[in-house]
Amino acid sequence: MDIDMDYERPNVETIKCVVVGDNAVGKTRLICARACNTTLTQYQLLATHVPTVWAIDQYRVCQEVLERSRDVVDEVSVSLRLWDTFGDHHKDRRFAYGRSDVVVLCFSIANPNSLNHVKTMWYQEIKHFCPRTPVILVGCQLDLRYADLEAVNRARRPLARPIKRGDILPPERGREVAKELGIPYYETSVFDQFGIKDVFDNAIRAALISRRHLQFWKSHLKKVQKPLLQAPFLPPKAPPPVIKIPECPVAGMNEAGYLLDSPLCADVMFVLQEQDYIFAHKIYLATSSSKFYDLFLMECEESSDLDETQCNKGNTNKDVLTSHLETNGDSDERSLKSADVKIPSPESTDSLNILEPEPGETNSAARSLSSWSKGFLSMHKEMQVNPVSNRTCPVTVVKMDSSVQAGPFKTVLQFLYTGQLDENEKDLTRLAQIAEILEVFDLRMMVENIMNKEAFMNQEITKAFHLRKANRIKECLCKGTFSDVTFKLDDGTINAHKPLLICSCEWMSAMFGGSFIESSNSEVVLPNINKTSMQAVLDYLYTKQLSSSQELDTLELIALANRFCLPHLVALAEQHAVQELTKASMSGTAIDGDVLSYLELAQFHNANQLAAWCLHYICTNYNSVCSKFRKEIKAKSSDNQEYFERHRWPPVWxxxxxxxxxxxxxxxxxxxxxxxxxxxxxxxxxxxxxxxxx
CATH class of the missing domain: 1.20.5 (Single alpha-helices involved in coiled-coils or other helix-helix interfaces)
Structure with missing residues (x-):
């Protein structure tokens, strides 16, 4: 259908609507939203501004625009023709004003100057060119009243003037100007699709009423109402912040390998026939190998029957390591940090000879292992000097059979610590033999895969290895097996394992691996900490998971996690707290008081995500919270008070x-x-x- 036919159709009123206003106030977006039903995101609307004029030719070339131009207002069929104009003040717009039926005068609520120009420039120009034409005042970009202006400014073009919070105009400012000029006032948001129909339907009403006065014979215009009131726009509630969990720090691989090379808190020493000895840690070996688990568990079961005097007898002659430290001094400090240190020759007067009892004596502390398993000779306990900390501590000494060579055995231990095997390992055959002797079947399978050019299959073996290891570590934590430190807390004690703590927590690593007295003590006092919270922290350090105990106080856990510098645990506790509060709220339980008590404690203990969630909850339920806890609200910090006033919902305006x-x-x-x-x-x-x- 040709556009000119609208003029010939009876009872169809053609309305020419001219849209004017400053540059970048949203005129073209408003026109396109009505004529083309365009929906763009907020940042697309504000990212760039290109001076545009939405031409009248659109009605002739675009069928969609033509269809959307037809409307029915108060039982009157109309055809709305929208005219866009230049926002530059110095340009001539008289061609647009000619034969206009209504003028829509726009300004941006984020630009006070555009509202000032309404009175000083635009209204005077309109009345000069079309003095009898009705005018509608429209405040555009309503969504900026509640938008995140920092995000909006980041999305705008680099040289654009940033939008400031103080620039946002309240509704009464636009309404005052409209009242002064004697014209209706409306607000719109293309982003929220609010007010678009209100503006143009009431612009049509204003035009039809003006036409009714001039063409009184048109009876179908009698039912046209004067421009209606616009109900205020209630902004949507901001979505609650999502608790983001940072990437979990992977412990037990690189750290564990380093712990083997530089054996902090070592509690077992393997003596090889080549007069080498290697320090290691029971907890890593026992949780990685059933053979070592049985070995050290057997020692734990018989430890109560061991004669301590026999253990001390082995230390009457200074042990080889102590003699080595005294004679070499600082010159050999670097060599002592290696786990493979040569023991002096057997002919030396200070040679290590504590595994063999003297003739005529029995050593109840030394247990023969040759009948228990191939590869092991004997095991006993003695006091040794740690090669890293230079502190004397009890160590389990295990003497290995001559079939166990130092190089392959060190590789086996490296696998038990990290679960990984280097594909470029040279002596795979001997390594397979040692793995077979020590019954480390995972390693034996990995060696076979490498020799068969099927190393890709080792990934699944490594996954299964770590899964079994994690389960055994959790079991050792629950039972306290192979523990080497006891934490004394306000309401009890908890046994733990220094090597695992060193690899899982920098705070623990500094305490047990440095020169602090706790590094050599078997008991550590931690004041102002309860057993439940400490148990949850240890569960996390051992398994990287948050325990779900009903007795757990989330705020106490957050405080303790922040004290131990564990941001990942803090995030997990924040997520748990939000889930519990949300669940209680959905079940009908009042949580307003809990949220208020959580807020400043979360801020104090660096639980920023939980604090943000609490702020959001208080702001979105401000009226109900304030009616019950007005004193508590007023007692909050000035920063929180300011945040409440700025983000409360519904807003004051x-x-x-x-x-x-x-x-x-x-x-x-x-x-x-x-x-x-x-x-x-x-x-x-x-x-x-x-x-x-x-």
């Missing part, structure tokens, strides 16, 4: 607008009732006078 809307609505209803009574009275008088004349 909406509450004011709602009150104004309801008040004006009642006034208009009274006016309509009075007007209807007046019309009824006139009609009654007219009919009575007609009857008298008749």
């Amino acid at each position: 909406y509450l004011k607008e709602e009150d104004h809307y309801q008040r004006v609505k009642k006034e208009r209803e009274k006016e309509d009732v009075a007007l209807n009574k007046h019309h009824s009275k006139r009609k009654w008088c007219f009919w009575n006078s007609s009857a008298v004349v008749a």
Whole structure:
């Protein structure tokens, strides 16, 4: 259908609507939202501004625009023609004003200057070119009142003037200007699709009312109402912040390998026939190998029967390592950090000879292992000097068979610590033999895969290895097996394992691996910590998971995790707290008081995500929270008070607008009732006078 046919159709009113206003206030976006139904994201709307004019030719070339131009307002069929204009003040727009039926005058609520120009420039220009044409004042970009202005400014072009919070105009500013000029006022948001229909439907009403005065014979225009009131826009609630869990730090591989090379807190020493010895840690070996688990568990079961005097007898002659430290001094400090240190020759007077009892004596502390398993000779306990900390501590000494060579055995231990095997290992055959002797079958399978050119299969073996290891570590934590430190807490004690703590927590590593006295003590006092919270921290350090105990106080756990510098655990505790609060709220339990108590404690202990969630909850339920806990709200910090006022929902400006809307609505209803009574009275008088004349 040709566009000119609209002029020929009876009872179809063609309305020419001219849209004017400053540059970048949203004129073209508003027109396109009405004519083309365009929906863009907020950042697309604000990222760039290209001076545009939405041409009248769109009605002739675009069928969609033509279809959307037709509308019915108050039972009147209309065809709305939208005219875009330049925002530059110095340009000539008289061609657009010609034969206009209504003018929509736009300004941006984020640009006070654009509102000032409404009075000083635009309204005067409109009245100069079309003095009898009705005008509608429109405040655009309403969504900026509640938007994240920092994100909006980041999305804008680099040289664009940043939008400041103080630039945002309240609704009453636009309403005051409209009242001063005697014209209706509306607000719109293309982003939220709010007010678009209100603006153009009421612009059509204003045009039709003006036309009705001039063309009084058009009876179909009698039902047209004057521009209606616009209900205020209630901004949507901001979505609650999502608790983001940072990437979990992977412990037990690189750290564990380093711990073997530089054996902090070592509690077992393997003596090889080549007069080498290697320090290691029971907890890593026992949780990685069933053979070593049985070995050290057997020692634990018999430790109560061991004669301590026999253990001390082995230390009457200074052990080889102590003699080595005294004679070499600082010159050999670097060599002592290696786990493979040569023992002096057997002919030396200080040679290590504590595994063999002297003739005529029995050593109850030394247990023969040759009948228990191939590869092991004997095991006993003695006091040794750690090669890293230079502190004397009890160590389990295990003497290995001559079939166990130092190089392959060290590789086996490296696998038990890390679960990994270097594919470029040279002596695979001997390594396979040692793995077979020590019954490390995972390693034996990995060697076979490498020799068969199927190393890719080792990934699954490594996964299964770590899964079994994690389960055994958790079991050792629960039972306290192979523990080497006891934490004394306010309400009890908990056994733990220094090597695992060193590899899982930098705070623990500094305490047990440095020169602090705790590194050599078997008991460590931790004041102001309860057993439940400490157990949860240890569970996390051992398994990287948060235990779900009903007795756990989340805030105490967050405080302890922050004290131990564990941000990943803090995030897990924050997530747990939010889940519990959300679950309680959904079940009908009042959580307002809990959220208020969580807020500043979370801020104090660096639980920023939980604090942000609490702030969001208080702001989105501000009226109900404030009615119950007004004193608690007023007692919060000034920063929190300012945040509440800025982000409370519903916002203050909406509450004011709602009150104004309801008040004006009642006034208009009274006016309509009075007007209807007046019309009824006139009609009654007219009919009575007609009857008298008749």
